[in-house]
Amino acid sequence: MSTETPTTQPTLEDLGVGQMDLLRFATAGSVDDGKSTLIGRLLLDSKAIFSDQLEAVEATSASKGYDYTDLALLTDGLRSEREQGITIDVAYRYFATPRRKFIIADTPGHVQYTRNMVTGASTADLGLVLVDARQGLTEQSRRHAVILSLLRVPHLVLAVNKMDLVDYDQGVYDKIQREFSAFATKLSIPDLEVIPISALKGDNVVTRSEHMPWYQGSSLMHHLENIHVASDRDLIDARLPVQYVVRPKSDEYHDYRGYAGQVAGGVLKPGDEVVVLPSGMTSKIAGIDLFDREIDEAFPPMSVTVRLEDDVDVSRGDMIARVKNAPTPSQDIDAMICWMTNEPLRPRQKLAIKHTTRNGRALVKDIQYRLDINTLHRDQETKELGLNEIGRVQLRTTVPLLCDSYSKNRTTGSFILIDEATGVTVGAGMII
Incomplete structure (x- = not known):
């Protein structure tokens, strides 16, 4: 075995992380539907928490007299959240599996925290609505679906939680599935999946449950890992809001002038004829830079620097778009x-x-x-x-x-x- 010390540390791309897809999803549900417990289960079963974190949660659960590990403690970080047993603020959690990276927004279910839910779900690719199998669909469940529909979240999963408390009864699941599917037809929900789970026991969360052989679909984690989100973004209308004008002060890049920003739509390539709004000046893309290298194309949500062939007036707040497909100011x-x-x-x-x-x-x-x-x-x-x-x-x-x-x-x-x-x-x- 070689004892030589490597001269360079491996990059994220060397490890394969750079190519991994990212899924942002937001959870929603009524109080005590088990959102925080479900996220805790996802983190635990995907081995995304450290042993000392788990030990602290187990110790706290034991001190409260619970005969189970309260996984909600992994996400409910505010003291008032732990005391009241509710989620108040939006809690963001990050984890990854070999297939995908995830950002979870654990949003509150209370009516008075609607603004928090809107904030957490505004950038989500998928909305995860939990319902208690014992309670069935509630007014809050419908409200959360309406908000996710208004925010144009393209994918929705209804997780029927606490199936262990109704003896994994298929009839309970079927009734909720029919009711919600009928309600969803009134909304703009292009993709809906209904999955029966038990966050506390781990049924159908990461692995398929033996207690529900009547359910033929995938587990929640399998669905999250494999759902296709790349086509949800607008890849037709090219949009680059300019965030910063790059003018290096070094002699090597004395003539360099680039316009940095995050691509908001479409695909940009060198040679494309573009217009700078609101001035209306036109030019062509001379090149597109990503960090320290030039790339052949840029698409959402890449952050890039675009160079133009002509010396036109461009500043922060302007937008670079295609000449024949530009937004109307x-x-x-x-x-x-x-x-x-x-x-x-x-x-x-x-x-x-x-x-x-x-x-x-x-x-x-x-x-x-x-x-x-x-x-x-x-x-x-x-x-x-x-x-x-x-x-x-x-x-x-x-x-x-x-x-x-x-x-x-x-x-x-x-x-x-x-x-x-x-x-x-x-x-x-x-x-x-």
Whole structure:
């Protein structure tokens, strides 16, 4: 066995991690449906926690007199969460299997924390809604499905949890599956999977359960590892919001000028004819750089630096798009807004707005209706939006936004509203 010390450390790409696909998913469910326990089970059974973490959780569980390991303690990090037995803040957890990397957003189920759920699910590729097999579908279950549908989360999994407490009865599962599938037809949910599980016992979480031979589908982990998400992104409409102009000060790169940002849509290649918005100046892509090397193409969600053939005026907040397929700059915005602060949103209110890398100010022209996310009823008599409420609002901005509809592109179709006095984010918008 060689005792020589390697001259270089292996990179993530050498280890194969760089090529691994990433899945972002958000969990949602009512109180005590077992979201945090399920995430704890995923982390435990996929060997994503350290032994000392597990020992600490086992010790805490024993001190509380439990005859089982309370896996929820792995995610409920706030003291108030542990004391109340509920999830309040969005808890992010990261783990990986040999097939895929995962980012989990454990979102709260309470109505008063709707804004937290919107935040956690806004970037998710998949929504995981839990229901208690004993309780069946509740108002909160339907509400969470509506929110995930509004946020255009392309994949939805309904996990029927605590099957061990109903003796793994197929009839219970079938009833919930029929009810939810019928409800989902009213929503924009392109892909739905219903999986019976027991987070506490581990049934159908990582491995198939022997207690439910009547279920012929895959385990939850197998589904998460194999679901295809690359085609969910907009690969047609090329969009690069410019975040930073790269001008190195070294003599070696004296003439270098690049425009850095994260590709929000489409595929960009050297030689493509592009337009810089809002100025309307056109050029061609001279090259695309990724870290210290040049690449042949860029697509979402890659962060790259684009060089243009011509010396055109480009700055932060501008957008590079294809000449024949560019967004139309607009100052009149029609959007669904989730309001996130105690002071209500009212007409004539002025706020700061941030859309991709572009900043401006916005005036609330009109509130068209408030959406009841339990019944989908549109209240057109409302004059304001309160905390955690969602409604359709018309805005007028001081600068033109280079936007698409949210249904077309979740990046260029979304924005946030900011209180200018405090700098606090007070609203999240989805452009219609």
